[in-house]
Amino acid sequence: MLAPESFAPEVAPHVRTVDASAYDDLFLVGDVHGCRSELETLLDRLDPSDDDLVVFVGDLVRKGPDSRGVVDLVRSHDNFVSVRGNNEDKLIHGRKELDAVTDPFGDYLDQMPVVLLFDDAMVVHGGVDPRRDLDEHSLDDLLNFRSVPPENGYDGPFWFELREESPRVFFGHTVLDEPFVSEYAVGLDTGCVYGGELTAYDYYADELITVPAEEEYQSRADRKIIEHDAAPQ
Numbered sequence: 001m002l003a004p005e006s007f008a009p010e011v012a013p014h015v016r017t018v019d020a021s022a023y024d025d026l027f028l029v030g031d032v033h034g035c036r037s038e039l040e041t042l043l044d045r046l047d048p049s050d051d052d053l054v055v056f057v058g059d060l061v062r063k064g065p066d067s068r069g070v071v072d073l074v075r076s077h078d079n080f081v082s083v084r085g086n087n088e089d090k091l092i093h094g095r096k097e098l099d100a101v102t103d104p105f106g107d108y109l110d111q112m113p114v115v116l117l118f119d120d121a122m123v124v125h126g127g128v129d130p131r132r133d134l135d136e137h138s139l140d141d142l143l144n145f146r147s148v149p150p151e152n153g154y155d156g157p158f159w160f161e162l163r164e165e166s167p168r169v170f171f172g173h174t175v176l177d178e179p180f181v182s183e184y185a186v187g188l189d190t191g192c193v194y195g196g197e198l199t200a201y202d203y204y205a206d207e208l209i210t211v212p213a214e215e216e217y218q219s220r221a222d223r224k225i226i227e228h229d230a231a232p233q
Helices: 036-046 067-074 086-092 103-111 140-146 150-155
Strands: 016-018 026-029 053-056 079-080 115-118 121-123 169-171 185-187 197-204 207-212
Touching: 036 067, 036 079, 036 197, 036 207, 067 079, 067 103, 086 103, 086 197
Parallel strands: 016 115, 026 053, 053 079, 121 169, 169 185
Antiparallel strands: 026 197, 115 121, 197 207
16 A cells, blocks of 8 residues: 655655545545535535545635635535645645635645545546656646646646556546546546536445536636546446
């Protein structure tokens, strides 16, 4: 099993390990982006108990209507945890501003892990470069990685299509027309804030649960919503 020491020195302090066996069920949730109403609907579908763990792949905030409400909901549950997304990172470092961000809201974002480890799996917001070892990744890589090479942007190929080794990586960041599920990567950002869906993955049941967006809160170019072939499961 991976440990914080498996990562670069700048990353290791931002790695958290959880014991999945301590929970009855484990759900992973895609990018919420302030869509609190859709999150509440999804949680009603999942119906997690206090003995279940709910993990978010980052980007709880920005673009949607209620960033504060989403963060308040997540941090009010001891068994809910989110990794840091690139949008949380922008707020933490002052590259973007959000009126709702005040202490202790900002403190909560700052304390989010960048990497969450459980079993033979890891959760990051952006991704990992299949050409490099984990200890060669920076914080920026884990928050933002998408294409191989990175300068290909939205043209791909995408790292998750190329990944063929453990650990299995659960991620968001790259907006997908439908979830990506393979043996080595699971992509859960299905563009709720752009009028798509909010997606969760039931880890033990190996099932996807989705709820539709109530509206399109922000527009996005079609080329930035990635279509992909169904991945083998």
